[in-house]
Amino acid sequence: MLLYIGKRVHELSGARKPLILTSAVRDLRYQRVLTHVNANAARSYSLHTTGYAFDIARSYGGNRQARAFQYVLDRLTAANAIAYIREAGAIHIAVASDASAKLRLLETLG
Numbered sequence: 001m002l003l004y005i006g007k008r009v010h011e012l013s014g015a016r017k018p019l020i021l022t023s024a025v026r027d028l029r030y031q032r033v034l035t036h037v038n039a040n041a042a043r044s045y046s047l048h049t050t051g052y053a054f055d056i057a058r059s060y061g062g063n064r065q066a067r068a069f070q071y072v073l074d075r076l077t078a079a080n081a082i083a084y085i086r087e088a089g090a091i092h093i094a095v096a097s098d099a100s101a102k103l104r105l106l107e108t109l110g
Contacts, residue, residue, distance in 0.1 A: 001082065001095045002054055004103055005072055012068035017061030019069065022090050024054045052097065055090040079106055 006019055060066040073091070076082040081102035085092045096102065 001076075001093070001099050001103070005056075005069075005076070005093075008072045009065060009068045012071065013061070013065040015061035015065035015068075017065065019065075020057035020059055022055045022057045024051075053092065053094045055087070055092050057090050058086075058088075075106065076102075081106070 002021065002024075009015070009019060056069075060069065069091075073082070073084055073093075077084065079102045081096050081099040083094045083096075
């Protein structure tokens, strides 16, 4: 999903600056540490510990890239392949367990 988002945003925006991954898979120990320094860190269960979530910095190479990213997020949400939350510095993205099938459908539809 991460590769798909990056590729589509680049194709749509032509931006030279890549999106910045700020967080991906975490182990339980690191997740517990984060709860002490990050108000957004889950106190109990986090999808980051499963590999089904990642965060992208809200830092863009311009308005065109920001709009392309929003378009891709909205399209994936409409396909029920992801859910996302805007945080102060990042977009938290949770990936559906059947996202690969939904991506194939989106690619077929164009």
